[in-house]
Amino acid sequence: MIPTNTAYETNIRLPLLFIVFGVVAFVAAQAILLAAGPAAASGVFRLPSIWAAAHLAVLGFALMIAMGAMYQLVPVAFLTPIWSEQLGFVQFFITAAGIIAFSMSLAFYAHVALFPGVLLVLGIILFLFQMGMTLRKQAKKNIMTLFVGSALLFLLLTILFGLTLALHFWSGNEAADHLFILKTHILFGMCGWFSLLIMGFSYKMVPMFSLAHGFSMKLARYVYVFYVTGLIVTFISFFQDGRGPFAAGAGLLLTGFALFAYHIWTILQKRVKKKLDRPFQFALLAIGIALILHTAAFLLPLSGNDHGMAIVIYAYVFGWIMFSIIGYLYKIVPFLWWTHRYSKKIGQENVPTLKQMINEKWTIVQCILFTVSLVGVVIALTVSSLPLFYAAQSAMTLFSLFFASTMISVLWK
Amino acid sequence: MDIRELVLEQLRTVIDPELGINIVDLGLIYDLQINDGNIYILMTLTTPGCPLHDSIVGGVKRALEHIDGIRDVQVQITWNPPWTPERMSEEALRQLGYF
Numbered sequence: 001m002i003p004t005n006t007a008y009e010t011n012i013r014l015p016l017l018f019i020v021f022g023v024v025a026f027v028a029a030q031a032i033l034l035a036a037g038p039a040a041a042s043g044v045f046r047l048p049s050i051w052a053a054a055h056l057a058v059l060g061f062a063l064m065i066a067m068g069a070m071y072q073l074v075p076v077a078f079l080t081p082i083w084s085e086q087l088g089f090v091q092f093f094i095t096a097a098g099i100i101a102f103s104m105s106l107a108f109y110a111h112v113a114l115f116p117g118v119l120l121v122l123g124i125i126l127f128l129f130q131m132g133m134t135l136r137k138q139a140k141k142n143i144m145t146l147f148v149g150s151a152l153l154f155l156l157l158t159i160l161f162g163l164t165l166a167l168h169f170w171s172g173n174e175a176a177d178h179l180f181i182l183k184t185h186i187l188f189g190m191c192g193w194f195s196l197l198i199m200g201f202s203y204k205m206v207p208m209f210s211l212a213h214g215f216s217m218k219l220a221r222y223v224y225v226f227y228v229t230g231l232i233v234t235f236i237s238f239f240q241d242g243r244g245p246f247a248a249g250a251g252l253l254l255t256g257f258a259l260f261a262y263h264i265w266t267i268l269q270k271r272v273k274k275k276l277d278r279p280f281q282f283a284l285l286a287i288g289i290a291l292i293l294h295t296a297a298f299l300l301p302l303s304g305n306d307h308g309m310a311i312v313i314y315a316y317v318f319g320w321i322m323f324s325i326i327g328y329l330y331k332i333v334p335f336l337w338w339t340h341r342y343s344k345k346i347g348q349e350n351v352p353t354l355k356q357m358i359n360e361k362w363t364i365v366q367c368i369l370f371t372v373s374l375v376g377v378v379i380a381l382t383v384s385s386l387p388l389f390y391a392a393q394s395a396m397t398l399f400s401l402f403f404a405s406t407m408i409s410v411l412w413k
Numbered sequence: 414m415d416i417r418e419l420v421l422e423q424l425r426t427v428i429d430p431e432l433g434i435n436i437v438d439l440g441l442i443y444d445l446q447i448n449d450g451n452i453y454i455l456m457t458l459t460t461p462g463c464p465l466h467d468s469i470v471g472g473v474k475r476a477l478e479h480i481d482g483i484r485d486v487q488v489q490i491t492w493n494p495p496w497t498p499e500r501m502s503e504e505a506l507r508q509l510g511y512f
Contacts, residue, residue: 072464213498272506343471344475346427346468347472
């Protein structure tokens with residue numbers, strides 16, 4: 001037996017800052033989407049208020065939460081401490097200011113969005129630098145490094161394409177390649193950054209939360225090859241008008257994701273913890289939702305349904321990316337607060353378990369509300385029903401308030 | 414009570430807060446040596462890079478330091494050999510719904 005003494009814990013204030021910002025941005029995004037009801041329900045998505053809501057949701061919530069979670073999870077998953085916590089705090093304030101200013105400018109002054117966009121890009125580049133330096137120190141690279149490292153590369157490409165879009169708005173000259181850049185920005189942001197990141201960390205969190213042991217990781221490399229090839233082929237398809245190349249790319253993405261879903265299922269078969277925590281089950285449910293949406297993204301272009309693709313993108317952001325993040329946040333926030341409050345008391349007095357830090361029954365109600373709202377919004381967008389959109393989006397806004405209050409209530413435990 | 418039993422009893426007060434099971438029943442203790450008031454523990458965690466690393470190691474020290482006659486507590490973490498579920502007690506497996 002070889003003794004090793006290594007600790008990798010991050011100052012919890014850093015991830016918590018990102019998470020609190022993210023939860024507040026989530027509520028704001030839902031409220032703005034509710035106000036944009038008539039346009040959204042009639043299928044008009046390219047509107048200033050919807051851009052603002054989309055960027056608040058994707059950058060303010062999903063990106064900030066992903067960054068905060070990475071400050072916590074990278075040391076855990078890769079056995080290496082964060083390169084500079086101080087830089088982490090600086091990066092938080094720059095990115096937060098950039099997101100607020102950028103979202104507001106999209107809503108009111110889209111032509112000058114380039115300037116806050118530069119601030120936002122600076123924050124993200126600092127984050128990429130931080131993660132690059134951290135991962136460099138990892139002694140033994142593994143398949144998770146490949147997933148997360150590739151996700152970070154796609155994040156860089158996403159913001160470069162996003163900045164190009166902002167440059168078009170500023171110059172008032174929507175070049176012929178504007179749509180190509182927009183499509184690439186969405187593809188790389190959703191599948192290249194978020195999906196690869198969630199898939200990579202799932203390989204750490206699924207065995208950890210289910211106490212799975214003795215499973216094979218061989219399939220992960222095929223997941224990676226199919227998914228990244230799918231990203232490249234889909235990107236190339238944007239150069240052409242035909243639907244065939246896009247379907248080929250979407251098919252490869254579907255194959256990669258289906259392999260990932262199957263791999264996670266095989267890992268869960270090796271678990272010791274038979275009764276899984278509810279919030280963790282929600283994160284697993286999101287994998288099923290994403291599988292359905294990848295199938296839809298493959299089939300819809302073949303039928304020539306472009307409006308349907310916009311709905312698939314909405315459902316992918318909320319049903320896969322956000323639902324995964326929400327599911328894991330119900331686990332991560334209690335852990336962070338428990339560490340802050342009770343870490344030094346363990347062994348001295350009775351301390352609560354992580355499960356006791358949150359009302360699990362209440363999270364079940366919230367996740368049912370989220371799922372019903374999501375299905376309602378998707379149906380409303382599909383049949384262009386404004387009353388149904390208002391009802392479903394009101395329920396989603398209500399969920400965001402419940403979710404925010406649950407996250408904040410943990411801080412009183 | 415024998416000092417070794419007393420130490421194990423104290424270690425049972427240290428729980429893994431994710432699982433709600435104490436570290437002895439989880440089978441995390443690989444070696445326990447007690448010499449003239451000095452305790453040496455070689456232990457593991459259920460997964461490398463466990464986020465509860467510092468909390469659990471600190472908890473082990475705090476649980477043992479106040480025992481009469483104990484002068485020093487050394488805790489070493491090892492990943493070799495890695496922890497496996499076979500190390501868990503029947504009670505721990507029952508708590509996880511394994512049976």
